[in-house]
Amino acid sequence: MAALIETIPGLRDACDRARAAGGTVGLVPTMGFLHEGHRSLMRRARAENSFVVVTIFVNPLQFGPTEDLGRYPRDLDGDVAACEAEDVDVVFAPSVAEMYPRPSATTVRVAGLTDGLCGEHRPGHFDGVTTVVTKLFAIAGPCRAYFGRKDAQQVAVVARMAADLDLPIEVLACPLVRESDGLALSSRNAYLAPADRAAAPVLFHALRAASESVVAGERDADVLTARIRGVVAAEPRVELEYVEVRDAESIVPVVRVDGAVLIALAARVGGTRLIDNVGISVVGSTVTVDLGTLSAGAKPAPPAPPAS
Ligand code: AMP
Numbered sequence: 679m680a681a682l683i684e685t686i687p688g689l690r691d692a693c694d695r696a697r698a699a700g701g702t703v704g705l706v707p708t709m710g711f712l713h714e715g716h717r718s719l720m721r722r723a724r725a726e727n728s729f730v731v732v733t734i735f736v737n738p739l740q741f742g743p744t745e746d747l748g749r750y751p752r753d754l755d756g757d758v759a760a761c762e763a764e765d766v767d768v769v770f771a772p773s774v775a776e777m778y779p780r781p782s783a784t785t786v787r788v789a790g791l792t793d794g795l796c797g798e799h800r801p802g803h804f805d806g807v808t809t810v811v812t813k814l815f816a817i818a819g820p821c822r823a824y825f826g827r828k829d830a831q832q833v834a835v836v837a838r839m840a841a842d843l844d845l846p847i848e849v850l851a852c853p854l855v856r857e858s859d860g861l862a863l864s865s866r867n868a869y870l871a872p873a874d875r876a877a878a879p880v881l882f883h884a885l886r887a888a889s890e891s892v893v894a895g896e897r898d899a900d901v902l903t904a905r906i907r908g909v910v911a912a913e914p915r916v917e918l919e920y921v922e923v924r925d926a927e928s929i930v931p932v933v934r935v936d937g938a939v940l941i942a943l944a945a946r947v948g949g950t951r952l953i954d955n956v957g958i959s960v961v962g963s964t965v966t967v968d969l970g971t972l973s974a975g976a977k978p979a980p981p982a983p984p985a986s
Pocket residue numbers: 707708709710714715716718719824825826827828829852853854855856862863864865
């Protein structure tokens with residue numbers, strides 16, 4: 679049975695007791711409306727820790743004034759059921775008043791890694807993320823914290839924050855999970871009208887096409903992003919917001935693929951903003967492509983469109 683905890687002292691006590699009994703705490707921070715991507719993090723946390731906490735909190739600080747805070751999908755009962763099914767020990771679902779009993783005078787800000795990509799297009803977003811994640815880390819105490827590579831810039835930012843501040847937290851990056859047709863799982867996929875849902879996998883097709891170009895020897899970032907723009911342009915329902923090649927750890931822009939990079943993009947599909955990325959590592963002549971995994975039970979994705 680997963681315990682539902684809604685107070686900060688309640689979660690702090692539960693984690694303290696787990697550690698006092700000799701256990702380790704695995705923390706999975708989420709905004710709820712849980713899907714297979716979240717569940718893959720829970721399973722990893724379950725496999726590696728004696729005590730697993732999933733947090734469900736739609737954090738107002740990380741939404742811009744014109745964003746979807748008010749209509750972000752919520753289903754606490756369904757989320758608790760998903761956590762039960764994954765043998766989670768605690769679901770922490772605080773209210774906004776519990777997390778922010780007064781306006782926060784303190785903001786945790788990571789410089790540099792938050793420049794560009796979603797940092798540029800969602801001003802203040804990462805400050806909201808790092809501030810709430812710091813609070814969750816402070817409440818849970820020493821633990822392993824599991825984040826998905828779906829939000830690759832976010833994982834890099836949180837890992838750097840934990841390292842810079844000597845937080846007693848091990849930040850673990852987990853694979854991006856996709857639907858059978860390649861669409862990255864996201865709570866926001868629930869917003870997609872059927873025609874937009876059918877169009878959205880073009881983002882995966884484009885990233886895969888660029889990855890194939892790298893495997894075939896292409897290293898020029900501009901050529902790779904042009905390849906992605908070309909594939910996405912064939913789908914009029916999808917409008918790219920950005921596509922860039924960046925160093926996977928420092929998030930600085932790169933002009934050539936060398937070492938570990940991300941090709942990251944954001945796009946509008948109907949009114950919905952989606953993000954996706956591929957991790958690529960080039961060491962000497964060895965190229966490793968990480969497009970993530972298909973969700974459990976999913977069939978393989980269809981083949982990439984021909985190169986143009
Ligand atoms: P969210 O609820 O969207 O804030 O996501 C909570 C955590 O789940 C973050 O660490 C995300 O990166 C991770 N996550 C969301 N979608 C996926 C996915 N498709 N695959 C892997 N992890 C994911």
